[in-house]
Amino acid sequence: MQNRGLIKFFAIIFALVCVYQLSFTFVANSIANDAKSFANGDTKKELRYLDSIGKQKVYLGHTYKEVVDNQINKGLDLEGGINVILQISVKQILEGLANNTKNPAFNKALADAKANQQGNQDYIDAFFVAANNSNLKLADVDVFGNRNLDDVIKFDMTNKQVEPIIKQKVLESVESAFEVLRKRIDQFGVTQPNIQLLGNSGRILVELPGAKDVDRIKKLLQGTAQLEFWETYKIEEVGQFLLAADELLKKTEVTAKVAPVKTSGIDSLLTDKKDTTAAALSPFLGKMLAPAQQGAPHIATFSTKDTAVINGYLKRADVKALLPSNLSYAKFVWGKTTEKNPDITDLYVLKGSRDNVAPLSGGVIVDAKDTFDQFGKPAVSMQMNGNGSKKWEQITGAVSQQGNAIAIVLDNIVYSAPGVSKGAITGGQSEISGNFTIEETKDLANILRAGKLPAAAEIVQSDVVGPSLGKEAINSGMLSFVIGFGLVLLWMVVYYGKSGFYANLALLVNILFIFGALASFGAVLTLPGIAGIVLTIGMAVDANVIIFERAKEELDNGRSVQEATDYAFTWKGALSSIVDANVTTAITAIILLVFGTGPIKGFATTLLIGIITSVFTAVFVTRMILDWSLSRNESLTFSTSLTKEWFKNLNIDFLGKKKIAYAISAVLVVFSIFSLTTKGLNQGVDFVGGRTYQVRFDKAVSAPDVATDLVKVFGSAEAKVYGNDNQLKITTKYKVDEEGAGVDKEVNEKLFNALKKNLPSSLTYDQFVNSYEGKQYGIMQASKVSGTISKDIKTNSLWAVLGSLFVVFIYLMISFRRWQFGFAAVVAVAHDVLIVLGIFSFFYTYLPFNMEIDQAFIAAILTVIGYSLNDTVIVFDRVREFLDYNSSPDFKGLVNKALNTTLSRTINTSATTLVVLIAIFIFGGETIRGFVFAILVGILVGTYSSLFIATPVMNDTIGEKEGRKMAEFKKEV
Structure with a gap:
């Protein structure tokens, strides 16, 4: 008491x-x-x-x-927002640690490491392998034995001694990148951001619930913030080179007809004037939209679509050879595009040096803030430290005398290039002005305050969900929750009467505990998480069912209600079965928690919390309510007049039907293997890499026609109806492994242009791409998974499934003290998984919902494993109990009796769980339908395998002779 x-x-x-x-x-x-x-x-x-x-x-x-x-933190699929995994370039960090050496063996090792990287192998480990294979000495002065590291790396060190030092340095750089990103995100103002390092992989997870401006966020995250100050050349200083380069290119390039270039500026500035008609039809000058006027900091304006071609010209060795000695270290850099004129940009020529290092870098900046310039336009003011102030004074003084400008370059883009007309600037105060929006100056000041990244941060996986889609997900998720929960409550009362009503009270307490725990632990609630909660409700019923069925058995054996209830709550009664069943399910949830990401981790979290609270409420809360009822002398029968005789006195010869079951299973397994080997699986971008978009239109569209339009743009693309006929799921691998926020924007623009004829004419690109409340059309959700990370996801998923099977096998072998129990359970589960895979393989081209194999599907498979084991363990537990009490010397009869006496529990639990899952399947929304279908099929197959595969396999592996010995041994004991 x-x-x-x-x-x-x-x-x-x-x-x-x-x-x-x-x-x-x-x-x-x-x-x-x-x-x-x-x-x-x-x-x-x-x-x-x-x-x-x-x-x-x-x-x-x-x-x-x-x-x-x-x-309670809502996940992106409920709140909307952006989820990305950033890969910090370990290659760039190594290059920096090696002081950007030109050592050919070192650079070859870097290239070989990327080419030969295996599975989940970290890049740095692949680099060490490549370095050792090429006999590269890491401690050499032109590798890591340079002056920057000479305090920790000595020339006589072996590679094995150098490797842990370099690993530590790389780890410090990644942690530095993490801190820089954290500061940027904190200052950005997103509610409840989440940023975390993912092991030692150099990857950083960033979740920004509620974030809406996709391009702005990606730019904020990926900008390295490499701020530099360079002196510029004027058009009159480089004009002769431009003309000479143009003449050379005329001989090697085939030029299409172009509109005549405006040459008034270049004519007035160049001392040696050339034929403007020839210039207008030239490869280089002919692409100028306008040359700069005298004294301007840039040399010409070009169309952004021509920048790649111009870059190609300027990188040619024969063109570079035309540079005069005073321009031999010149750097050609493009300027920032503006919101009003995004299709044009200026070309700048910076005064470089032999070592290609800027005269002054952003490391001297100690503060930055968004402000307004003297004309009232948005700008960014910066304050330098003491050393920076002195250097700034020297540079501005020299530039003022020469009449040139200072280019302020961020991540290799010229943001502004102000002139210095009033002499040297003292005090270290400077300002970046130009064609900025207020948001751009806020972001730029934020980036400069946070500092620069030690290496490039590239998005290798991203998921963007609009808030409208999130709101729809909440509505559909809650509807499925209410319907599923309501049906379970109703069934419990119909089947168990008053005791079922008391179990429902415990279920309500369970729901309170689950949501309270989510809020207390700061866990994230996702749509799969809601599915996990609803599924937990179905499984929570299982513990009550086991207890009530056991109490009914004891009542039938002549015990009083109080005695039957007390016994049902003992370890020999129902507790051992409840613990074993829930431990096996918890194992799969823990493995999901370790290997999963994003929504899948949310599903695992809620499932794990639900398992714990369900056991607690069933064992303790239900017990307290029943004790209260019995103290008031209420009559509890654990049944109703309708269900009182159900499943009583059953004597089904399950083992006698094993040959039929084996034959049916063999056909299903062979069918599955045949389909898997011939047709394969519909692998999602999680496993093969690519970009996916959920796009909604204002009217029904033809998926084949849209796919044809997309193929013209991307070369390869798929479009499938997704839910309603005005919504498509579009998949392409176009430039998925190319890096930079600019690439993502380019793909989005191409997608918009390809779909424009099917979209409302008033819809702009920004409305199409970005998220906002009440959004009806455009990209509702977008995902990107690079080829590199998709391999890791596939590997982790495989290990998650195999790991769960192995751990469960060990647990059951220890718990039941015989390997045959664990082996039989694993065989049955493998049977279930194979059949689910076969069904997904065969039917994915026929069924009208998404049946992709992705991380969500792996979560479903692990859930099926847990549930199937739950069923099997209940039967095995009853076999063990019968052996303990030696109710029959006939082992086969004993096993059959165990199956018959647990059948009511098996049917009840499966029925309530299936009812819940059907509610989620129908009302839970398109994004989760394939996931739920996999669990639905798995539970049906799992229930069958528990009765007709797991137990017969256990019986056959033990054998009648050994089983008789076990029974006789128990009798002697």
Whole structure:
């Protein structure tokens, strides 16, 4: 009684804590709704309102920001936003540590490392292998034994001694990148951002719920913030070179007719004037939209579409040879495009040096803030440290005398190039001005304050979800939750009567505990997470079913209601079965938690929390309610007049039908293997790499016609109806492994142009790409997975499945003290997985919903493994119990009896879980339908295999002779 009182006290305290934690979510949602009403659809106004009350105390002494931090975190699929995995370039870090050496063996090792990288092998390990294979001495002075590292690396060190030092240096650089990104994100102002290092892979996960401007976010994350200050050349200083280069190119390039170039500027500046008609039809000058006027910091304006061609010309060895000695180290750099004129850009020529290092870099910047220049236009002001101030004074003084300009270059793009007309600038104060928007100056100041990344950060995986889609997901998820939960509650009352009603009360407490735990632990609720909760409800019923069925058996054996109830809650009664069944499911949830990412990790989290709370509420809360009922002398029969005789006195010879079952399973397995080897699986971009877009139109569209238009643009693309006929899922591998935010923008623009004729004429590119509240058309969700990370995902998924099978085998072998139990369970589970794979392989071209093999599918497979094991373990547990009590010397009869006595539990649990899953399948939304279908099929097959595969295999491997010995041994004991 004392222990019961303690548990009751703990349950009440936990319930109160959950209510308190959940109250933050209700308050935050209420304030957010007030902000929406106040803003009346103006997103920026809404954000400004919420920012303004961030530090105000709004609830129990907590500020609004604290309230938001304590609410349930919604995942991107519910909230909308951006999820990316950034790969910090370890190659660039190594190049920096080696002081950008020209050592050919070192650079070859870098190239070989990328080419030969195996599976989940880190790039740095692949580099060490390549270096050792080529006998490269890492401690050489022109490798890592340079002056930057001479305090830790000595010339006489072996490669084995150098390797851990370099690994540590790389790790420090990645951690530095992590801190830089964290500062940028913190200052960006996104609610509840999540940023974390992913092991030692050099990858960083960034989740920004609610973020809407896709291109802006990607630019913020990927910019290295390499700020440099360079002196510029004027048109009159490079004009002769341009003309000479143009004459050379005329001899080697075939030039199409172009419009005559405006030559007034170049005519007035060049001392040796050439034939302008020839220039107009030339490969180089003919592409100029306008040459610069005298004194301008740039030399000409070009179309952005021609920049790649111009770059190619300027990199040619024969063109470079034309540079006069005073221009031999010149750098050609493009300027920043503007929002008003995104299709044109200026070309600058910077005064380089032999070592290609800028006279002054951004490392001297100690502060930066967005401001406005003397003309009232957005700008960024910067403050330098002491050394920077002195250098800045020298540079500006020299430039002022020469009449040139200083180019302010960020990540190899000229942002502005102001002249210096009033002599040297003292104090280290400078300003970047130009054609900026207010958002651009905020982001630029943010980036400069946070500092530069030690190496490029490239997006290798991304997922963008619009808030409208998130809202739809919440509605569909909650609808499936309510329907599934309602059906389970109804069935429990229909089947178990008053005790079923009490179990429902425990289920309600369970829901409170699950959501309270999610809020308390800061876990993220996702759409698969909601599915996990609904599935947990179905599985939570299982523990109550086991208890009630056991109590019914004891009542039939002549015990009183109190005695039957007490016995059902003992270890020999139902507890051992409940623990074994839930431990096997928990194992798969833990493996999902370790190997999964994003929504899958959310599913695993809720499933794991649900397992713990379900066991607690079934074992303790249900017990407290039943004890309360019995103390009031209420009559509990654990059945109703309708269901009282169901499943009683069954004597089905399951083992006698094993040959039929084996034959059916053999046909299904052979069918699955045949389909898998001939037709294969519909692998999603998670496993093969690529880009996917969920695009919604204002009317029904033809998927084949759209696919034809996309192939013209991307070379290879697929378009499939996704849910409704006005929505398509578009997949392409176009430039998926090319790096840079500019590439993603280029792909988005091509997609927009290819689909434009099917979209509303008023829809702009920004509306098509970016997310906003109430969005009806355009990209609703976008994902990108590079080829490199897709291999890792596939490898991790394989290990997750195999690892779960191995761990479960070990657990069951230890728990049941015989390897045959673990072996039989694993055989049955492998049978289930193979059949699910076969069904997905054969039917993916026929069924009208997404049946891709992706991370969500792997989560479904692991869930099937857990559920199938749950069923099997219940039967095995009953076999073990019968052996303990030696109810029959006939091992085969004993096994059959175990199957018959647990059949009501098997059918009840499977039925309630299937009802829940069918509700999710119908009402849960398109994005989760394939995932739920896999679990549905798996549970049907798993229930069958528990009865007709796992137990017969266990019986056959033990054998009748050995089984008789086991029974006789128990009898003697």
